[in-house]
Amino acid sequence: PAAMVARPGAPGPAAAGARGGPSMGKALPRPGGRSHGHRQPLALGGALLLAAGCRLPALAGAQMQFEIPVEMLQGMFGGGGGGQQRKMTEWPKTENPEVSPEMEWLVNTEWKGKTAKYLLLRDGIVESPLKECEHEGMCLWAANNDKVLINTPTLKVVKFTIAGLDRADRKKLDNKDEQELRKITLVAEKASKSGKRSQLDFSRVAVADDTDNIISGDLYKLLDVAEDEEQGKIKSKFRRLSVQNHPDKGGDPKVFNELREAYEVLGDPDNRRYYDIGGMQLVKNIESAWKEVEGQKAQLDAKLNQVPKNHPQYQAFKAQIEAQKQQFEKSRIKSEIEKKLRNDDLDVFVPISAGELYNGKSQKSYEFRRLVICRGCRADPNSPECKECGRCPPEKIQVPKYGMTPFGKQVVGMREKEQESRERCREVSVTINDLRVPKGAKEGSVLRYVSDMGHQTPGKLPGKIVLKVQRGSPEDTYSIAESDLHTVLRISLEQALFGFKHSWSHLGDEEVTIQRERVESTDEVVKFKKKGLVGDGGQRGDLYVRLAIDLPRVSSGQQSLTLKAATPEHQPQLEREAPVELREGDAWRLWRGRAAAIVRKEQKAGKDEL
Numbered sequence: 001p002a003a004m005v006a007r008p009g010a011p012g013p014a015a016a017g018a019r020g021g022p023s024m025g026k027a028l029p030r031p032g033g034r035s036h037g038h039r040q041p042l043a044l045g046g047a048l049l050l051a052a053g054c055r056l057p058a059l060a061g062a063q064m065q066f067e068i069p070v071e072m073l074q075g076m077f078g079g080g081g082g083g084q085q086r087k088m089t090e091w092p093k094t095e096n097p098e099v100s101p102e103m104e105w106l107v108n109t110e111w112k113g114k115t116a117k118y119l120l121l122r123d124g125i126v127e128s129p130l131k132e133c134e135h136e137g138m139c140l141w142a143a144n145n146d147k148v149l150i151n152t153p154t155l156k157v158v159k160f161t162i163a164g165l166d167r168a169d170r171k172k173l174d175n176k177d178e179q180e181l182r183k184i185t186l187v188a189e190k191a192s193k194s195g196k197r198s199q200l201d202f203s204r205v206a207v208a209d210d211t212d213n214i215i216s217g218d219l220y221k222l223l224d225v226a227e228d229e230e231q232g233k234i235k236s237k238f239r240r241l242s243v244q245n246h247p248d249k250g251g252d253p254k255v256f257n258e259l260r261e262a263y264e265v266l267g268d269p270d271n272r273r274y275y276d277i278g279g280m281q282l283v284k285n286i287e288s289a290w291k292e293v294e295g296q297k298a299q300l301d302a303k304l305n306q307v308p309k310n311h312p313q314y315q316a317f318k319a320q321i322e323a324q325k326q327q328f329e330k331s332r333i334k335s336e337i338e339k340k341l342r343n344d345d346l347d348v349f350v351p352i353s354a355g356e357l358y359n360g361k362s363q364k365s366y367e368f369r370r371l372v373i374c375r376g377c378r379a380d381p382n383s384p385e386c387k388e389c390g391r392c393p394p395e396k397i398q399v400p401k402y403g404m405t406p407f408g409k410q411v412v413g414m415r416e417k418e419q420e421s422r423e424r425c426r427e428v429s430v431t432i433n434d435l436r437v438p439k440g441a442k443e444g445s446v447l448r449y450v451s452d453m454g455h456q457t458p459g460k461l462p463g464k465i466v467l468k469v470q471r472g473s474p475e476d477t478y479s480i481a482e483s484d485l486h487t488v489l490r491i492s493l494e495q496a497l498f499g500f501k502h503s504w505s506h507l508g509d510e511e512v513t514i515q516r517e518r519v520e521s522t523d524e525v526v527k528f529k530k531k532g533l534v535g536d537g538g539q540r541g542d543l544y545v546r547l548a549i550d551l552p553r554v555s556s557g558q559q560s561l562t563l564k565a566a567t568p569e570h571q572p573q574l575e576r577e578a579p580v581e582l583r584e585g586d587a588w589r590l591w592r593g594r595a596a597a598i599v600r601k602e603q604k605a606g607k608d609e610l
Contacts, residue, residue: 088137089153096144099124103143105173108207108394108420111186111200118150119206122394122418126150148186160186160200175390176205176420207420208395208458214280218376219262227276231269238263274461277452279373279423281395281459282341289337297328343463346454349470350447352437354478354485357471357533358507360439366432366467371455377424389424393457423458432467440483440534441469478507479577481587483533483541486577488548489514496549498565502572506531506543514545522549544587546577 091097099107110119118141119127126139132153133139140151148160163185172180186200220227225237241259245251265271265283274282304321307314350366371393377386396418435447447467454463471480478485485507491500496519503513514526524547532541554561581588 089140089151091140091142091151092157095142095149095151095157097124097140097142098144099142100144103148105170105176106143106148108418109176109181109205110203112203113198113200117203118200121206126152147189158198159189161189163187163199178202178205181205205420208422214284215258215261216280216376216379217258219266219275219280221376222258222262223266225266231267231272234263234266238267277456277462278460279375279456279458281423282461285341285459286337289341293328293333293337297325300325338461341459342461343454343457345463346465348465348467349444350435350467351470351473352441353473354476354480354533355507356437357439357441357480358485361435361437363433364435364437366435368430368432368453368465369427370430370453371425372428373456373458374424374426378422381424386424389426392421392423392425393455394418395421395458421458425456435467437469441471443469443471445469477574477576479580480533481580481582483535483539484544484580484582484587485532485541486544486546486580486587488546488575488577490548490550490573490575491519492550493552494563494565495519496547497563504572504574512543512545514547516547519547519549523547544577 106120107122108120110117112118116128116130118139120141120143121127124140124142125136126133126141128139130139130152138153142149142151146162146165148162149157150160151157164183168180168183169177173184181202184202188198191197215222220229223234223237223241225234229237238259242256242263243249245256245259247253247256265275265280271283271286274286278285300321304318307317311317348368350364352364356364373392374386374389377383377389380386381389430453432448432450432453437447441447445468447469449464449466451464452462453465456462472478478487480486489502491502499515499517501513501515503511506512510531512528512531526545526547528543528545530540531543535541552561552563
């Protein structure tokens with residue numbers, strides 16, 4: 001059964017009738033309601049307030065709302081299959097269903113054969129005009145080990161090799177460069193009954209719709225102003241340009257309209273901010289959201305106009321409508337619109353060196369590689385200033401989800417679909433300061449939040465970045481295992497046999513010294529107590545130094561070797577230990593020798609030998 005959601009304190013239908021008042025019309029969504037891709041919201045006698053695909057907070061007059069899962073709705077109507085569940089396509093256990101990272105360039109690309117096309121979406125879904133692929137999840141794809149696999153209900157798994165990959169530029173493929181993608185052909189591994197191998201050629205990239213009413217050029221260049229220009233100067237510049245380009249004075253109407261539209265954006269501080277961080281698509285999304293709000297307010301006025309002014313309860317109705325309209329207060333609605341159009345938070349892991357973890361650091365800086373929109377590159381991606389710009393992250397849109405009902409094929413919900421952006425983006429380095437690293441900071445602990453610093457995405461507001469600790473840096477000579485430190489000291493065979501003494505400055509101010517008269521076995525480990533990181537309870541862990549013996553090199557055919565005591569070295573050779581795992585109280589070092597193992601060839605036995 002569908003769950004009924006009623007707002008506490010809201011009068012039910014019976015209570016409204018008991019007061020004798022006429023119905024005030026349709027109920028509105030409950031406060032804090034969210035639009036879920038897997039649910040079909042049904043407001044009983046209610047109008048839903050939607051803004052740019054998102055539901056805004058509800059008004060005080062909401063009564064109740066039912067939410068019925070799409071799966072239940074399809075089940076009640078039989079799902080188009082006589083009430084039987086449709087069996088979803090599954091991958092055989094012998095096949096790898098993953099799309100490996102190096103094959104991500106295939107996502108959102110369409111490939112065509114002689115009879116069908118296949119659009120390869122994220123999450124391994126295939127869209128195709130084939131009847132068997134009509135329902136989402138019935139046709140699947142995967143890409144790994146330099147092969148593409150397409151899995152359909154009738155053909156099952158068909159494997160394709162990727163021809164032309166050696167001639168293509170991998171960076172251009174990652175940027176979905178169509179000219180580069182045309183060099184690729186997917187060729188079936190197995191031949192058909194006729195002996196020919198099927199092949200799929202590149203068709204297109206699934207990109208966002210090219211909206212004609214959105215200016216694709218750089219608005220700052222259109223108005224000939226700097227990006228940090230003051231608002232007053234932007235207004236003055238627009239006035240001069242509008243006079244010069246006015247159609248009544250022989251100006252080009254298209255140029256004049258573009259100047260006017262550019263000023264409508266840059267002349268308003270809020271719109272200018274939206275344009276700077278989300279492009280023209282974000283400006284349009286915000287405008288659409290406000291139009292929805294105005295439409296909702298107009299509906300309230302229309303409801304009031306339906307009540308005669310001489311009605312005894314007219315003033316009460318008017319007061320109720322005015323109270324509801326108060327919830328459309330600009331700052332509150334603005335905050336809610338921005339919240340719905342904001343990207344998710346982005347976790348950024350900052351490498352913290354062993355020295356910084358050992359001593360702590362009060363003022364650390366980090367260079368964050370941030371994606372920003374290349375303004376104007378949508379209009380001309382081949383211009384010199386767009387040379388370093390690639391495709392922006394994919395955009396997500398809401399599309400109808402269809403199902404069979406007694407009334408035929410109907411929309412039973414909404415689903416999110418990803419498509420490549422037409423905008424271009426580039427990476428810029430942003431310095432994040434004032435990061436405080438406590439001694440012994442744990443992996444994943446939060447260093448700082450920075451609002452509006454996430455990657456820029458067309459049509460969306462940047463989310464905040466959450467800077468977290470990543471223990472260890474590439475320059476470290478120590479491996480970290482909880483509060484213990486591990487390193488390797490390389491010594492010669494002479495030092496192992498005749499003894500040695502090595503000293504070096506540790507991560508703090510103290511000096512560490514190892515002196516041995518003889519090393520009895522390879523990979524001996526020396527332990528220094530409380531020379532590790534600060535751990536739980538404020539106690540330091542230990543430092544472990546493994547002694548690795550380097551064998552001397554001898555020439556081919558050399559039968560003897562003379563060894564003598566080595567002279568003291570000024571600087572010991574320290575290197576990072578292999579990753580160490582703590583398990584059941586013991587430390588285990590990753591075995592690295594297998595990949596470089598020497599294959600020993602057995603001599604073939606003679607014919608007279610068993």
